[in-house]
Amino acid sequence: MQVKAQIAMVMNLDKCIGCHTCSVTCKNVWTNRQGTEYQWWNNVETKPGVGYPKLYEDQERWKGGWTLDRKGRLKLKAGGKLRKLLNIFFNPDLPEIEDYYEPWTYDYETLTKAGPSDDQPVARPISQISGDPLDLAWGPNWDDDLAGGTTTARFDPNIRGELEESVRFEYEKVFMMYLPRICEHCLNPSCVASCPSGAMYKREEDGIVLVDQEQCRGWRYCVSGCPYKKVYFNWETGKAEKCTLCYPRIESGQPTICSETCVGRLRYIGLILYDADRVQEAASTPDEKDLLDAQRSVFLDPSDPEVVEQARYDGVPDDWIEAAQRSPIYPLAIEWGVALPLHPEYRTLPMVWYVPPLSPVMGFVEGEGSEADPDDVFPAIDELRIPVQYLANLLSAGDEEVIRNVLKRLAAMRGYMREKNLSGAGADEIADSVGMSPRAVEDMYRLLAIAKYEERYVIPLAHKELAAELEGQQGSCGLDFAGGPGSCAPAEPNGSRRNEAFYAMKEKLEQRAGELGSVPAPNVQFFKSKADFESFHLKGRPQGGGA
Amino acid sequence: MNLWDQFLWVIFPYLSLVIFVLGHIYRYVYDQYGWTPKSSQMFERRMLMWGVLLFHWGILFVFIGHVMGLLVPIEVYRAMGVSDHAYHLLALWAGTFFGVIALAGILLLNMRRWFISRVRTNTETMRFITDGLLLVVILSGLFATVGYRIYAAQYDLPAEFEYRENIAPWFRSLFYFAPQAELMLEVPLMFQVHVLLAFVLFALWPFSSLVHVFSIPLGYLRRGYIQYRSSNPQAARARERARRKGQQVPRPERSRNVE
Numbered sequence: 001m002q003v004k005a006q007i008a009m010v011m012n013l014d015k016c017i018g019c020h021t022c023s024v025t026c027k028n029v030w031t032n033r034q035g036t037e038y039q040w041w042n043n044v045e046t047k048p049g050v051g052y053p054k055l056y057e058d059q060e061r062w063k064g065g066w067t068l069d070r071k072g073r074l075k076l077k078a079g080g081k082l083r084k085l086l087n088i089f090f091n092p093d094l095p096e097i098e099d100y101y102e103p104w105t106y107d108y109e110t111l112t113k114a115g116p117s118d119d120q121p122v123a124r125p126i127s128q129i130s131g132d133p134l135d136l137a138w139g140p141n142w143d144d145d146l147a148g149g150t151t152t153a154r155f156d157p158n159i160r161g162e163l164e165e166s167v168r169f170e171y172e173k174v175f176m177m178y179l180p181r182i183c184e185h186c187l188n189p190s191c192v193a194s195c196p197s198g199a200m201y202k203r204e205e206d207g208i209v210l211v212d213q214e215q216c217r218g219w220r221y222c223v224s225g226c227p228y229k230k231v232y233f234n235w236e237t238g239k240a241e242k243c244t245l246c247y248p249r250i251e252s253g254q255p256t257i258c259s260e261t262c263v264g265r266l267r268y269i270g271l272i273l274y275d276a277d278r279v280q281e282a283a284s285t286p287d288e289k290d291l292l293d294a295q296r297s298v299f300l301d302p303s304d305p306e307v308v309e310q311a312r313y314d315g316v317p318d319d320w321i322e323a324a325q326r327s328p329i330y331p332l333a334i335e336w337g338v339a340l341p342l343h344p345e346y347r348t349l350p351m352v353w354y355v356p357p358l359s360p361v362m363g364f365v366e367g368e369g370s371e372a373d374p375d376d377v378f379p380a381i382d383e384l385r386i387p388v389q390y391l392a393n394l395l396s397a398g399d400e401e402v403i404r405n406v407l408k409r410l411a412a413m414r415g416y417m418r419e420k421n422l423s424g425a426g427a428d429e430i431a432d433s434v435g436m437s438p439r440a441v442e443d444m445y446r447l448l449a450i451a452k453y454e455e456r457y458v459i460p461l462a463h464k465e466l467a468a469e470l471e472g473q474q475g476s477c478g479l480d481f482a483g484g485p486g487s488c489a490p491a492e493p494n495g496s497r498r499n500e501a502f503y504a505m506k507e508k509l510e511q512r513a514g515e516l517g518s519v520p521a522p523n524v525q526f527f528k529s530k531a532d533f534e535s536f537h538l539k540g541r542p543q544g545g546g547a
Numbered sequence: 548m549n550l551w552d553q554f555l556w557v558i559f560p561y562l563s564l565v566i567f568v569l570g571h572i573y574r575y576v577y578d579q580y581g582w583t584p585k586s587s588q589m590f591e592r593r594m595l596m597w598g599v600l601l602f603h604w605g606i607l608f609v610f611i612g613h614v615m616g617l618l619v620p621i622e623v624y625r626a627m628g629v630s631d632h633a634y635h636l637l638a639l640w641a642g643t644f645f646g647v648i649a650l651a652g653i654l655l656l657n658m659r660r661w662f663i664s665r666v667r668t669n670t671e672t673m674r675f676i677t678d679g680l681l682l683v684v685i686l687s688g689l690f691a692t693v694g695y696r697i698y699a700a701q702y703d704l705p706a707e708f709e710y711r712e713n714i715a716p717w718f719r720s721l722f723y724f725a726p727q728a729e730l731m732l733e734v735p736l737m738f739q740v741h742v743l744l745a746f747v748l749f750a751l752w753p754f755s756s757l758v759h760v761f762s763i764p765l766g767y768l769r770r771g772y773i774q775y776r777s778s779n780p781q782a783a784r785a786r787e788r789a790r791r792k793g794q795q796v797p798r799p800e801r802s803r804n805v806e
């Protein structure tokens with residue numbers, strides 16, 4: 001067992017109102033630059049629908065994620081390393097800009113410069129890529145709220161088999177839901193595995209997946225390798241960029257921008273402890289339907305003394321273990337089991353999970369001509385094929401039983417609380433019927449319905465104390481260390497050109513490191529050799545998207 | 548030999564090579580962020596596929612051909628018993644074959660650079676120049692290989708121009724720092740033009756996206772699939788070492804409040 005900590009997210013889909021606030025705030029912070037106009041690190045797509053980029057879930061076409069080879073070993077769906085190198089000049093699986101959409105603005109100048117005339121001046125759409133006039137035919141949310149769904153939604157890769165028939169013939173009765181998506185910060189990220197340059201990495205401490213902007217060489221295999229299409233190519237810089245999980249905020253204990261601004265307050269962020277030694281094994285589970293359980297089995301119970309012991313042994317700080325124990329993710333995903341991963345069959349072990357919405361089922365139950373009693377949706381959950389099957393294709397590799405159980409727990413929670421509010425006493429038998437204790441149902445209600453800010457976000461501070469102190473060095477002469485090339489320090493009164501401020505800092509850090517036991521004062525001793533210097537400046541320092 | 552010849556065959560090539568080497572070092576140190584082929588595949592796919600594949604595979608073999616012709620001394624071939632005629636037969640056919648492939652590729656690439664609006668709008672001047680120059684260099688190279696034969700046939704010259712006895716030793720002499728400019732004086736004009744254009748290209752190389760040539764990611768073959776990086780690599784390494792030995796690792800204290 002090797003314990004690692006991972007920042008994870010859960011979204012409660014029942015509460016998403018499809019307002020796109022999350023997408024917009026993310027864009028304003030991270031992707032409002034040239035080359036990133038078309039990138040929505042957070043996007044909210046209407047389901048059923050083709051998604052963004054179009055049909056990204058069709059892995060037969062895009063070859064994202066992992067699959068098993070004939071011997072049952074995990075391999076990248078797009079092929080092995082050698083195959084990638086032979087194809088390096090041209091990536092056969094890369095989406096084109098049309099698969100996302102061609103970003104545009106409007107020719108506002110014709111408005112501002114228009115003279116008096118008989119006709120109303122019009123600002124035409126122009127492409128932000130070529131500057132040419134553009135006939136708008138697709139956009140970032142063209143099929144929002146099922147718009148145009150009669151022509152597009154049935155291509156949704158999650159609609160297959162029996163579903164396809166019903167959706168085609170009963171389109172007006174079809175349900176609808178919103179699916180906000182960010183990078184999954186997977187435990188077994190195929191984007192990282194696809195990068196020939198080794199520029200993508202998972203952060204050891206919190207599992208955030210990032211692209212080293214300096215090391216990236218723009219081969220674009222991460223873009224095609226990610227089954228969720230959450231790495232994007234910046235055509236201005238020629239490098240890959242992706243959701244950073246807002247790591248500067250996470251490090252200082254704040255939720256991501258998309259979560260902070262979420263109008264539905266439906267996002268949860270917290271730590272998960274997991275067994276890094278078992279990730280490969282779990283991702284290689286032969287039957288797709290077992291992947292959900294396999295991934296759950298990789299998560300460790302943070303209150304198990306043995307896990308705590310091992311976590312401390314593996315260098316997880318105490319306050320992180322404590323944060324993992326208070327994490328909202330663990331109960332949602334494991335204890336109550338109501339959160340599910342998006343497309344576990346991609347085998348990347350995604351770490352943004354979803355509480356499936358009850359609303360499509362309620363829609364059917366409350367819909368026209370329905371005989372069902374809205375208070376008693378259990379039979380409906382058992383009988384309804386369409387939404388359940390659809391949700392199963394989305395969240396449990398097609399296992400409808402999983403979805404039914406989760407929906408029943410959510411329905412039971414409503415029933416239990418209604419009963420409690422009306423009669424003043426909890427209806428223990430309702431909790432019983434879904435195999436939960438009344439206490440657990442109430443806890444779940446508190447987390448999902450009351451959803452206090454402090455309970456939704458349990459984010460420990462990053463341990464940057466040594467690195468933070470090092471920032472004091474900034475502005476002093478960075479290269480002026482023992483054996484370094486710099487000599488820009490002003491002459492000291494004693495005539496030496498030694499940068500005394502730096503050496504004072506170095507001593508202080510070394511002393512602190514001494515107090516901490518075996519922890520070295522990392523970033524100072526670093527500079528003893530060129531390799532250390534480089535590993536600090538080029539590799540050691542997490543690099544985010546952006547410049 | 549006049550100063551002009553000295554300039555063309557000594558000063559200019561050295562200038563170009565020095566710029567090539569120092570330019571790459573400078574770029575590598577100061578511009579990692581700009582080091583990329585800057586793909587335009589998102590904007591246009593079909594022409595690029597043909598262009599890029601033809602060009603790269605073509606140029607790869609053309610490059611091997613240049614190593615065979617320029618770096619390997621003629622004596623080696625003779626010692627190995629490869630007749631001059633056999634060599635030139637191979638050079639002509641293989642050279643022309645791969646040359647034409649590379650030419651077709653770079654032609655396509657140039658065309659899409661210029662004619663496809665959104666590719667053109669997002670192309671820097673340097674890219675236009677290097678793409679165009681590559682086209683001209685390859686054209687002049689093919690012209691030298693094929694053109695010389697046609698020219699020689701008309702004037703009763705030996706059909707095979709033995710560049711391994713003048714261009715090649717001159718090229719190598721640059722690297723021994725004993726440049727033999729006189730070797731280049733009698734070389735036919737079309738070969739001279741090809742060589743000079745190539746040195747112009749070398750001088751521009753480090754300042755263009757051609758730097759991507761030095762980034763063939765062979766490390767991928769050795770690297771593990773999932774890469775981790777720590778914000779405190781030393782501590783992470785120490786932990787990893789201790790883990791392997793099965794020892795307990797002393798741990799950092801609790802987090803202080805950092806604003």
Ligand code: HEM
Pocket residue numbers: 088089090219584585586587588595599603606656657660677678681757759760762763764
């Ligand atoms: C062997 C290692 C090489 C690799 C891995 C490589 C890879 C690439 C890649 C991925 C592209 C981007 C294509 C796109 O998507 O737009 C590209 C473009 C290009 N490469 Fe290479 N290349 C290599 C060698 C070379 C060499 C030796 C040359 C020239 C002498 C060269 C000249 C070019 C040019 C001119 C382009 C731009 C094509 C355009 O105008 O779009 N490459 N290369």
Ligand code: SF4
Pocket residue numbers: 182183184185186189190191192209225226227228229230231242348350
């Ligand atoms: S979802 Fe994120 S971490 Fe997972 S493969 Fe895609 S880009 Fe990588």
Ligand code: SF4
Pocket residue numbers: 025026027030041042182183242243244245246256257258259
């Ligand atoms: S976590 Fe941050 S970068 Fe990622 S989608 Fe949300 S706001 Fe954007």
Ligand code: SF4
Pocket residue numbers: 015016017018019020021022023044178180261262263264265266
């Ligand atoms: S801000 Fe929240 S409610 Fe609005 S679309 Fe995003 S996830 Fe849904």
